[in-house]
Amino acid sequence: MRKALVAGNWKMHGRIEQNQLLVETLVAQLTDLADAIDIVICPPLVYLDQVGKMLNPDVIQLGAQDVSRFGQDGAHTGDCSAAMLADLGVRYVLVGHSERRSDYAENDQCIATKLAQVLSVGLTPILCVGEILEQREAQQVEQVIASQLIEALEGLDSHAVSSLVLAYEPVWAIGTGKTATPEQAQAVHAFIRETLASRYGQPLADRMIILYGGSVKAANAEQLFGQADIDGGLIGGAALVSEEFTAICRAAANSTIDG
Numbered sequence: 001m002r003k004a005l006v007a008g009n010w011k012m013h014g015r016i017e018q019n020q021l022l023v024e025t026l027v028a029q030l031t032d033l034a035d036a037i038d039i040v041i042c043p044p045l046v047y048l049d050q051v052g053k054m055l056n057p058d059v060i061q062l063g064a065q066d067v068s069r070f071g072q073d074g075a076h077t078g079d080c081s082a083a084m085l086a087d088l089g090v091r092y093v094l095v096g097h098s099e100r101r102s103d104y105a106e107n108d109q110c111i112a113t114k115l116a117q118v119l120s121v122g123l124t125p126i127l128c129v130g131e132i133l134e135q136r137e138a139q140q141v142e143q144v145i146a147s148q149l150i151e152a153l154e155g156l157d158s159h160a161v162s163s164l165v166l167a168y169e170p171v172w173a174i175g176t177g178k179t180a181t182p183e184q185a186q187a188v189h190a191f192i193r194e195t196l197a198s199r200y201g202q203p204l205a206d207r208m209i210i211l212y213g214g215s216v217k218a219a220n221a222e223q224l225f226g227q228a229d230i231d232g233g234l235i236g237g238a239a240l241v242s243e244e245f246t247a248i249c250r251a252a253a254n255s256t257i258d259g
């Protein structure tokens with residue numbers, strides 16, 4: 001059985017004082033879920049050290065929102081390498097989030113390079129894929145998702161692919177309050193698993209953790225996580241509210257127990 005994972009992506013939110021309050025609360029509220037699910041918090045880069053020092057990695061692990069595509073130390077102003085993230089105790093790294101794709105024109109080749117950097121230092125990438133509204137309306141969802149996956153995974157062997165986490169995030173559902181219905185999300189998750197099975201074999205596909213992201217909140221988490229191929233969530237806005245994030249984690253734990 002796959003172990004559910006819930007990752008909170010704070011995006012560009014936080015201040016030292018409010019981070020402290022939020023993380024202290026989460027650590028206290030989520031301790032009993034340590035064995036049931038994996039929980040990750042991805043604060044902004046400048047707060048990784050602060051948040052990392054407050055976390056008990058047996059309960060909540062540290063994640064980063066991005067990584068440099070350059071592997072070596074060097075003249076890359078503003079960048080932070082995978083090795084530096086590992087040095088700080090980061091365990092997971094978001095790669096290919098739609099906001100990186102749109103804000104910084106990150107293409108699939110750039111994303112493939114970043115994946116390789118993250119894997120090279122033994123961290124777990126969370127590879128994000130998802131279609132924009134026009135692509136969904138044009139019935140291109142499967143084509144877009146397959147292409148994003150295949151291009152990003154180009155050059156990785158099965159062993160490397162098996163150490164990834166995937167996140168399906170329909171761009172039209174991110175921060176908009178328009179969640180995909182559980183059926184819409186399940187259909188794409190099943191398609192992702194089929195695509196992986198056809199390229200890397202059924203056992204690998206069956207083990208792959210595939211998260212859903214896009215306006216997940218306490219009120220819809222249970223239904224989403226109850227779908228057969230949805231193994232948890234990548235949470236944005238609701239990750240900034242302790243009661244919401246805790247309830248989402250509990251819904252994921254319940255879905256694991258329910259099977």
Ligand SMILES: O=C[C@H](O)COP(=O)(O)O
Nearest residue numbers: 009174175214215236237
């Ligand atoms: O990384 C998180 C996703 O982009 C979802 O964000 P959201 O929950 O605010 O829609």
